[in-house]
Amino acid sequence: MSFLSDSRIVSRALDRFVRDSVRRRARVVTQPPIESLVAALDLDGHARHGGLTGRRLAAFLDQYLAAATRLHHPGYMSHQVAVPHPAGALASLVDGLTNNAMAIYEMGPSAAAIEFWVLNWMIDKVGWTPTPFPRDAESAPPHAGGVLTHGGSLANLTALLAARSAVAPEAWERGTPTDLALLAPSESHYSVARAAGILGLGSAAIYSLDVDSAGRIIPDRITACLRKVRADNRRPMALVANACSTVLGLYDRLREVGTICREQGLWLHVDGAHGASALLSTRYRSLLDGVELADSLVWDAHKLMRTPTLCAAVLLRDARHLDGAFKQEASYLFHDKAQPGVDFIHRTVECTKAGLGLRFYAVLAALGEKGLSDYIERQFALARDAHAYISGLPDFESPFPPEANILCFRICTSDAAQLTARDALIAEGSFHLSTAEVRGRRCLRAAFMNPDTSMDDVRRMIERVRDFSRNP
Numbered sequence: 001m002s003f004l005s006d007s008r009i010v011s012r013a014l015d016r017f018v019r020d021s022v023r024r025r026a027r028v029v030t031q032p033p034i035e036s037l038v039a040a041l042d043l044d045g046h047a048r049h050g051g052l053t054g055r056r057l058a059a060f061l062d063q064y065l066a067a068a069t070r071l072h073h074p075g076y077m078s079h080q081v082a083v084p085h086p087a088g089a090l091a092s093l094v095d096g097l098t099n100n101a102m103a104i105y106e107m108g109p110s111a112a113a114i115e116f117w118v119l120n121w122m123i124d125k126v127g128w129t130p131t132p133f134p135r136d137a138e139s140a141p142p143h144a145g146g147v148l149t150h151g152g153s154l155a156n157l158t159a160l161l162a163a164r165s166a167v168a169p170e171a172w173e174r175g176t177p178t179d180l181a182l183l184a185p186s187e188s189h190y191s192v193a194r195a196a197g198i199l200g201l202g203s204a205a206i207y208s209l210d211v212d213s214a215g216r217i218i219p220d221r222i223t224a225c226l227r228k229v230r231a232d233n234r235r236p237m238a239l240v241a242n243a244c245s246t247v248l249g250l251y252d253r254l255r256e257v258g259t260i261c262r263e264q265g266l267w268l269h270v271d272g273a274h275g276a277s278a279l280l281s282t283r284y285r286s287l288l289d290g291v292e293l294a295d296s297l298v299w300d301a302h303k304l305m306r307t308p309t310l311c312a313a314v315l316l317r318d319a320r321h322l323d324g325a326f327k328q329e330a331s332y333l334f335h336d337k338a339q340p341g342v343d344f345i346h347r348t349v350e351c352t353k354a355g356l357g358l359r360f361y362a363v364l365a366a367l368g369e370k371g372l373s374d375y376i377e378r379q380f381a382l383a384r385d386a387h388a389y390i391s392g393l394p395d396f397e398s399p400f401p402p403e404a405n406i407l408c409f410r411i412c413t414s415d416a417a418q419l420t421a422r423d424a425l426i427a428e429g430s431f432h433l434s435t436a437e438v439r440g441r442r443c444l445r446a447a448f449m450n451p452d453t454s455m456d457d458v459r460r461m462i463e464r465v466r467d468f469s470r471n472p
């Protein structure tokens, strides 16, 4: 196998894949039955005989890409996964081949330096005090800190572990106390409830915060919820706010929520996995007004920052709480050594960790902050335009004006018709939408991730939904 000639084969195939996708020359999704894919890819044969290189590699890639979901297709409007910038994909290649498992500095100084820089760049956007270089750490005042992790779900878990260590420092040795409570709106991403499960809190420890008709926390009702927690003889561990929520993409009012949390001495965790990227935009930054009041924030680069999967940041206003989240012994990793950099391993669930910062940094450095901010503003504006258009149609409804790039809407028929239309669009290969239940009714859901999706695409998509609901 020659790395250079095979990588040329791979880049040519990928270049064609992206161009065909952008020009809508292929279906956005193709879902052959899995048994036919296993056969078409000759998975048994290649595994048995080896030698997947050169022409065989080219043929294999053609098969592979034929059933790859085309995020670069402008009809891709479904899940909150970045349409990756090629610079980020190249960074993934560099990371893949160097394989610098950089959770300890000696396993990837460049990758660790980039992670350190990326975290501080994010911390600066939040408005917190950046982490000093280790050489200045002793004389430095308390500061923020963070770590990059493999996804927002793991990031939420890590942040809540830090919250637990602040509220119940004895938990690591003695186990999670049975009297802790987590306050969260029902709109929270399911990874929050999962984190509570993994932490051993139990689902009974999750108190649902009162929300308005759009699912946003009602700040005035937080103290009533806290009273209930305390009446149940529980200690509040953290309150989770959304920035933004997964289904509707709406932001909790962080300043009001954060002020109450400060008054009550309550840990505020902001799940900004999707929406924290609005911090880059002067136009939309106000959606996160008050975020600096949070104790922890999760921010995914692999959602709204064109970064290939995965790159999620856990950011803490006071870095010491993140250092308290985990305690472990491993004589082969944790020992005295010359340390010209920083180890992140103390702050992560992972032991082996990819150089996640590089894939985001490559995108940032290719587009520049302005380019990234323009992209975010464009996608948010598209959601607003789509909402205005759909709201004006007599046979559609979209009751919740979007704040981010996510829009839920429905054709005014049955719940089943929404699912039928979605399946038909996917089968046709023209558009890929997701779907969600909003206030008990099935909706279609568009997440405008693709920088090539335009209002023309939205209009065509609506026409097809209408066609399919008339002639299923």
Ligand SMILES: Cc1ncc(COP(=O)(O)O)c(C=O)c1O
Pocket: 080, 150, 151, 152, 153, 154, 156, 189, 191, 244, 245, 246, 271, 272, 273, 274, 300, 312
């Ligand atoms: C608000 C929110 N938090 C967390 C997550 C989970 O992130 P990940 O998919 O990176 O694990 C999501 C995913 O969509 C999300 O929308």
